[in-house]
Amino acid sequence: MVVDQLERDQADLVFAALSDGTRRDIVTRVLRHEESVTSLASHYAMSFAAVQKHVAVLERATLVTKQRRGREQLVSGHVETVRAAQALLDQLEQIWRGRLGRISDLLDEAEPRPNRGEPT
Amino acid sequence: MTVIDVTTSTTERTLTLTAQFGAPPERVWQVWSDPRQLELWWGPPTWPATFVDHDFVVDGRAGYYMTGPEGEKAHGWWRFVSIDEPSSLVFDDGFSDDDGRPDESMPTMRARVELEATDGGTRMTVTTTYASIEEMEKVVAMGMVEGMTGAAGQIDVVLAGGRPERPDC
Numbered sequence: 001m002v003v004d005q006l007e008r009d010q011a012d013l014v015f016a017a018l019s020d021g022t023r024r025d026i027v028t029r030v031l032r033h034e035e036s037v038t039s040l041a042s043h044y045a046m047s048f049a050a051v052q053k054h055v056a057v058l059e060r061a062t063l064v065t066k067q068r069r070g071r072e073q074l075v076s077g078h079v080e081t082v083r084a085a086q087a088l089l090d091q092l093e094q095i096w097r098g099r100l101g102r103i104s105d106l107l108d109e110a111e112p113r114p115n116r117g118e119p120t
Numbered sequence: 121m122t123v124i125d126v127t128t129s130t131t132e133r134t135l136t137l138t139a140q141f142g143a144p145p146e147r148v149w150q151v152w153s154d155p156r157q158l159e160l161w162w163g164p165p166t167w168p169a170t171f172v173d174h175d176f177v178v179d180g181r182a183g184y185y186m187t188g189p190e191g192e193k194a195h196g197w198w199r200f201v202s203i204d205e206p207s208s209l210v211f212d213d214g215f216s217d218d219d220g221r222p223d224e225s226m227p228t229m230r231a232r233v234e235l236e237a238t239d240g241g242t243r244m245t246v247t248t249t250y251a252s253i254e255e256m257e258k259v260v261a262m263g264m265v266e267g268m269t270g271a272a273g274q275i276d277v278v279l280a281g282g283r284p285e286r287p288d289c
Contacts, residue, residue, distance in 0.1 A: 093126055093128065093135060093137070095164075096135065096137050096246060096248070097123055097126075097137070098164050099161055099162065100122055100123055100137060100139040100244075100246075101122065101123075102160065102161035103122075103139075103141065103148070103151050103161050103244075104122040104139070104141060105161075106151060106157060106160050106161055107141050107142065107143040107147060107148065107151070108142070
């Protein structure tokens with residue numbers, strides 16, 4: 001399971017990296033196709049250095065990888081890590097799906113069942 | 121499946137689920153207000169919950185523990201923020217230490233439950249919000265329960281965090 005492979009510190013980095021709108025936008029773009037830092041910078045009303053910093057944060061979280069090609073630094077998306085972040089969110093969702101399913105079962109019963117919650 | 125809609129937002133630190141039940145709001149309300157019914161569903165089958173307190177008034181507290189397969193216990197607390205029978209309930213949910221005392225250093229989550237009568241039943245919306253991204257990470261990283269599926273979902277859902285489709289959630 002993906003989550004098991006993801007170190008706790010790694011998870012922190014991923015969530016922190018994805019907490020910023022510009023960085024999410026960068027990830028979205030480079031998952032579609034690789035793009036140079038210069039080209040990325042042209043999409044945002046911020047300095048080249050600022051965009052470079054965002055890319056560095058994403059790189060540390062292994063959401064993107066950066067390669068030098070000639071004079072350009074090409075950024076590409078790292079699909080597996082993005083999936084792992086999604087898997088973490090899925091966990092929370094699964095907890096609640098389980099609860100809602102059990103509520104549904106409970107409501108379908110005429111009489112509440114004996115308490116399963118008591119320790120034996 | 122009873123779940124009819126799910127929205128997650130990493131920026132808003134919010135998970136919203138909407139479910140449809142074939143019982144009126146007055147009946148659905150009881151699964152929250154009656155601790156004996158609550159403990160039938162709050163914990164997963166392998167980690168059943170036992171509520172030791174359930175002071176169902178505004179500012180009242182509930183205390184519970186979930187018992188794991190090895191007999192280990194995970195303690196938690198609730199504080200009821202608002203109660204409007206049978207349509208809405210807001211409470212904070214946090215972790216307690218092994219003696220059942222609220223642990224303030226641990227993440228806290230706010231849950232808002234809304235019940236709406238529909239044709240033939242109830243639509244229930246549960247919105248859970250974490251105080252910060254860090255708290256959300258902690259809860260997830262602690263692996264609250266086992267048995268989760270590791271389904272790799274849609275990348276777009278994570279990335280859509282900054283553009284929630286329902287800003288009112």
